[in-house]
Amino acid sequence: MKTMHLRLLLFMAPLLLAKEAFAFGAILQYQGEVDDRELYFADIRTISNRTPADQIMGPIETRELDVTAVYENERKPEFVHMKLQFQCPAAYTMDRSNYKLTPNNTKVRAGDSVTFRIGPGSYKLRRSDLQSEPVPVSDWKTSNASMLSRAGAIACNHIDIDRALHQSIKGNNFDFDGFGQKIAQLGLPSDMALIGQTLAPEFLDFAWTQFWHDKVVAGKRPDPSGKWSRKPTEAEKAAAIKKLQDMQAQLNASPEIEAAKKSLLAGIKKSQADMAARANTTRPDGKKLTPIESNLLILWRGRPEEELVKLMGNPEFNQAGDSRFLRYTKYWEKAGVSLINGQGVVVGGEVGGYAECFVEFKTKQDGDGRWRVDDVLVRSTYQDAGLGRTRGLCEDIARAASQ
Numbered sequence: 400m401k402t403m404h405l406r407l408l409l410f411m412a413p414l415l416l417a418k419e420a421f422a423f424g425a426i427l428q429y430q431g432e433v434d435d436r437e438l439y440f441a442d443i444r445t446i447s448n449r450t451p452a453d454q455i456m457g458p459i460e461t462r463e464l465d466v467t468a469v470y471e472n473e474r475k476p477e478f479v480h481m482k483l484q485f486q487c488p489a490a491y492t493m494d495r496s497n498y499k500l501t502p503n504n505t506k507v508r509a510g511d512s513v514t515f516r517i518g519p520g521s522y523k524l525r526r527s528d529l530q531s532e533p534v535p536v537s538d539w540k541t542s543n544a545s546m547l548s549r550a551g552a553i554a555c556n557h558i559d560i561d562r563a564l565h566q567s568i569k570g571n572n573f574d575f576d577g578f579g580q581k582i583a584q585l586g587l588p589s590d591m592a593l594i595g596q597t598l599a600p601e602f603l604d605f606a607w608t609q610f611w612h613d614k615v616v617a618g619k620r621p622d623p624s625g626k627w628s629r630k631p632t633e634a635e636k637a638a639a640i641k642k643l644q645d646m647q648a649q650l651n652a653s654p655e656i657e658a659a660k661k662s663l664l665a666g667i668k669k670s671q672a673d674m675a676a677r678a679n680t681t682r683p684d685g686k687k688l689t690p691i692e693s694n695l696l697i698l699w700r701g702r703p704e705e706e707l708v709k710l711m712g713n714p715e716f717n718q719a720g721d722s723r724f725l726r727y728t729k730y731w732e733k734a735g736v737s738l739i740n741g742q743g744v745v746v747g748g749e750v751g752g753y754a755e756c757f758v759e760f761k762t763k764q765d766g767d768g769r770w771r772v773d774d775v776l777v778r779s780t781y782q783d784a785g786l787g788r789t790r791g792l793c794e795d796i797a798r799a800a801s802q
Contacts, residue, residue, distance in 0.1 A: 483518065
């Protein structure tokens with residue numbers, strides 16, 4: 400098994416984070432021998448709650464993590480994108496007799512056996528013709544395989560992972576050692592590599608340009624479809640080889656690494672400032688509310704927290720100081736597949752997109768110690784999906800909360 404170091408991979412020039420939002424991918428595992436190597440990546444931006452309705456607020460919840468396996472061997476697919484679902488101890492359970500929330504301190508650690516399945520929406524990219532093919536939903540299974548166990552630890556400890564990421568962003572710096580120490584408490588490698596890519600086609604490109612570039616330069620990348628390359632002219636071949644060599648040289652050229660570092664951390668700083676501005680907004684504070692926020696506040700302000708949970712189901716739950724935050728999120732995602740051959744020519748693909756909206760209810764205790772809704776915050780974001788998509792997601796959640 401090969402190992403990677405966080406400091407080096409995070410600052411590769413092509414791996415800059417998006418300007419407006421954090422975009423963290425993780426390399427879960429690198430294994431195999433030459434000609435049969437495999438890389439496993441996880442998109443740790445969004446870990447979805449797939450708990451069935453009849454299990455909400457029970458002892459077990461289902462968490463979904465996107466994992467992409469990229470293969471070198473010509474007899475295997477280009478990649479398999481898996482919606483891996485894990486059975487996790489619920490962060491909080493509820494006593495339905497009095498609607499009291501009780502924290503669950505049971506943790507899933509990397510190295511533990513995990514119960515998992517491949518969920519709906521998984522697919523593979525065939526190497527033969529670069530076309531996608533659905534991967535069927537699997538039965539639930541139990542395994543302690545390293546990759547699955549690490550993925551399960553991330554999925555089941557999503558709050559800890561998110562907190563570790565954001566606590567490690569300190570102004571203009573990222574506390575690599577601190578982040579490593581935090582995830583090591585979950586059994587994960589302290590030098591687990593983070594990268595800026597988060598989509599399956601990006602992981603595919605990353606594997607071939609950063610790990611298996613020698614085979615690309617030698618013209619030995621498996622290409623039964625003939626779409627990755629055509630017979631290049633000598634000038635094109637020389638240019639492609641120089642480009643790959645230059646990319647590799649950047650890894651050992653400290654000025655380039657420092658430039659990438661500054662650019663990356665500038666994006667982190669801006670995102671952090673945006674989040675701080677949102678977090679420091681106390682509502683109601685006279686600031687103009689959106690129509691959805693206004694309607695939900697009229698409906699919910701002063702009502703007991705348990706009524707909200709009973710209607711909306713299991714939230715993403717957090718508590719800070721004298722306030723609780725119950726967040727309900729709705730996502731829309733379509734994987735984008737953009738395939739480019741060695742000469743920079745687009746040879747196929749599909750346009751993807753991502754949209755998200757969350758409604759967060761803040762609750763505070765009244766004089767009798769009962770938690771009641773005090774504020775509502777609605778936020779949405781999208782990437783290549785259009786405002787209409789996010790508006791629809793927000794309206795769906797608001798409609799559910801208005802029943």
